[in-house]
Amino acid sequence: MRLLAQIADSRGADRPGALRMVMSLPNALANRLRRHRAPDVHSAVHAMTTEELSQRLTLTVIGGHPDRQDLAHHLKPSILDWQTQNWDNLGQRIARLDSLHAALPSGERVATALGQALFRHIIGPKVCQMIERGQSVTTSELPEQLFAPLARALAKSDTQPALHFLAAQFNLETGWARRGNDFTEFALEDAIFSAQARFRVARTILDHIASRAPHSAYFSELDYRVRAAEGTTEDELNRAALRWTRTDPKSLTPYAVHGQHLLPRWYGEETSLDTYACKVWSKTNETLGAAAYSACYLSAMEADPAVLLDYDPKTFRIGLIDMMQQSEDPDVTCNAILRALYEVSTEGFGIDGRETIALRRARKELRDTFCYLARNTLGPVMPDAWGRGWSETRILRALAEAFEDDIASGRHIAIGLDGAVVGEAA
Structure with missing residues (x-):
């Protein structure tokens, strides 16, 4: 090249x-x-x-995007792990990608990209199209029960931290799906309320697992993104950005x-x-x-x-x-x-x-x-x-x-x- x-x-x-x-x-x-x-x-x-x-x-x-081909190698086995509820395999895969700072050709970290791709696979193409159009997606269209298997896995004490990070990302993505793309002054109150509820769940998950994630770039990125989504101060966001750069200094x-x-x-x-x-x-x-x-x-x-x-x-x-x-x-x-x-x-x-x-x-x-x-x-x-x-x-x-x-x-x-x-x- x-x-x-x-x-x-x-x-x-x-x-x-x-x-x-x-x-x-x-x-x-x-x-x-x-x-x-x-x-x-x-x-x-x-x-x-x-x-x-x-x-x-x-x-x-050159047709296509090289990210898609690279990500497919990780996504296919991850989908199988999700379907069979093989949490050990899925957690180990994400943790390994995170520790290696594995990246796609575009530079996007594979752990984060895999989490989003798995989320989109679970919610299905119809809801994905709604999200792309900027529509606010309700609980009837995107039921939180879809992610119940992962939520049950988090209740076990030996569940790997990477799966907690994944659950936080799913809640972050769901929150944005609930929010839609309307500016705040035009957004429906229910949409904003539903989005904030998902952001709070993501924050709770991250706070619970923070002590077990001192060097994780995946955790630091989600911590930053959730703070930015739920609302914070410039100083707090500056500190979150600093933690993110320290855990992934080459990104x-x-x-x-x-x-x-x-x-x-x-x-x-x-x-x-x-x-x-x-x-x-x-x-x-x-x-x-x-x-x-x-x-x-x-x-x-x-x-x-x-x-x-x-x-x-x-x-x-x-x-x-x-x-x-x-x-x-x-x-x-x-x-x-x-x-x-x-x-x-x-x-x-x-x-x-x-x-x-x-x-x-x-x-x-x-x-x-x-x-x-x-x-x-x-x-x-x-x-x-x-x-x-x-x-x-x-x-x-x-x-x-x-x-x-x-x-x-x-x-x-x-x-x-x-x-x-x-x-x-x-």
Whole structure:
């Protein structure tokens, strides 16, 4: 697999690490916060038909998402353990994945991903579709009795801590399913009450088992996510984030998740995100480079593009490259980063009303970073890593902006395993 653009690392050899750009919010609610507008129009590529453009710019496309295949190896036996109530096997599997900090190609920790995948298998496709649509799922549609076998197992004194973590995750996921994606002022009171009830159960489970989980990254992640879900203070969440980073020091997920929660709409003040990002950069630059700094801002800017007015663009760009270099799969990470940069740098994304001159300028600078990375770090294109709504055609047109001058000059560009190769003008 291609390792980026042969960018030198001033700190020496490649460093292991991972990226997971995720949030404590359910997917439907996170998507609700993104307000899409028409993409920027660049004349040279906009005037060309898709067929004409594809003759100038060819992409090596890889279908599917490598996470799915990797996770399937763990999910299939876990489903069998659930069906046969083989709690020892299931607990040992999760505990082993947790202790190894096992990660999927995207960087997502396997223990957490397995818990969510098992939850979705248990509740069935119909309820999963409701959750994806952002509907509030009631007890009749998602009865808590589905998880009774695991609850009974927790009553035994010798049940492994990992199964307690799993039960807490099931309650967290159920709480978000009950909540739906409506903003608080529009959400039904019953939905909020039902969600909070599940979050409290998750908190009780975690508090009960905390003394047996001093070094578990899986526990620390759930502890953080439950606190963020049920409501807490910025100081408490900062402490929870610190515990999470200490139990999983090579993961960038804690920084990405906490960065978003430090926005004023959640737990932070106007300067909270910048203060935190600069602090983690100073503490982690020897091991993570600027990757933690960029992770803090990348997810936050998707929720609130106004943070573009406060970050350091140069450090951010360096950090994005560090994120790719350290990731489990640089190509997956690169594709995911490019999607985020393109969307956030599109005028109107994430805000209502008119944009300030300063924000338009910041978006332009971010689009420049997108173009730089597209030209220098992108290998195979993975549409599934770009996410819902991103077809191969849409990705082609987005990437074409990075090569607009070359296309206008009649050059042919091929993006593949060796990165972008620009040919001579016809």
